[in-house]
Amino acid sequence: MTRVLVVEDDPQLVRALVINMQVRRYEVDAVSDGAPALRLAAARPPDVVILDLGLPDMDGVDVIEALRGRSRVPVLVLSARQASDEKVAALDVGADDCITEPFSMDELTARLRAAVRRVRETPAAPGTTVVETDEFTVDLLAKKVVRGRHDVRLTPTEWRLLEILITNPGRLITQQYLLQEVWGVSQSIKTNYLRVYMAQLRRKLEADPAHLRHLITEPGLGYRFEG
Template identity: 80%
Template sequence: MTRVLVVEDDPQLVRALVINMQARRYGVDAAPDGATALRLAAARQPDVVILDLGLPDMDGVDVLRALRGWSRVPVLVLSARRSSGEKVAALDAGADDYITKPFSMDELLARLRAAVRRTEDITPSAGTTRVVTADFTIDLLAKKVVRGGTDVRLTPTEWQLLEILVIHPGRLVTQKHLLQEVWGVSQRNKTNYLRVYMAQLRRKLESDPSHPRYLITEPGMGYRFEG
């Protein structure tokens, strides 16, 4: 059973989310504040987290940063904050998706299913289970990146983007393909998502993120990985 942790302080919304998700056979835990959320995340090991940003004890972005200190669980932000700056801040902190209130329950459930799919294995092409560069090593089977002898912490979305590029070395992967594979058909025009996540990957992997050696942008078209 897929376990979902709902972090939200509105009891009516929590009840609606729990009813809808349990009807679809998800296991659901709920936390009304950030401290409870972090405690439950450690104890219950959810498969997906749905996170409100306006919590009574701390900002949801701080909860997200704390969670990312030890977990790669997919996090869907569910917030009334609609500005692009707020969205980028949440994505930079490690969110995998951002849904604004008010929202469609069907859309939320579709995003939830997409987040679950992103954690499933992608079968690597023959001969590409391990990629070694001068700066880092990628183990596709172990879903692990090591740079300078230290594990690199990647969010599930960062990992999936990297994995798609790495299993097609030297080949252009279009923006449309990446968006559809990672976020689903409904997000094929959200190129700003790609820019945010590729910038995060470069900061974590490239020696000089402003002049990338491995994660190359093909302007207006997409990205490619040069090993």
């Protein structure tokens, strides 16, 4: 049975989450503060953490950093719509996904299942350098992309963006992280760089750039690769 740790200080939301999770046959632990959450995660390691960033005793970002120091457990962040800076900070320190309030339980549980599935999937064998999708194949060692038996020519910048995304499958990679890694800048005013290069990658790799399957945008946050 999948164990979920809910870290949330709103009693009504906690009650709703616990009831809905238990109905869906999840085992649920719930705490309202960050420090008890870290102790419980060490004593009874969860399969996934649902975390509110606005905790009474400590910043939710600090909770994620502490978890990441000892575990790769998926962390799903609950965040208010206006708190985009907090969501970006949480993703940058290792959160796996952000869910904006208000949300439906169907959406939450779908994202929860996806996060747990990504962690439980068998890791690639050591030395594996090839990533395959139904549209294209990427050879990380040779720095080569093939689509429909034809080589795809990528610029160095396009390649670096693609490399970061495909080596973090299913993970939301923030705009700030990509800007820092590719261009050495972290300011959001440079996001036009990302839009231009991601559009170019999609034209080269997606079967239909109007209906994206692999290079997904999370508006205002970043990008995600789905295999």
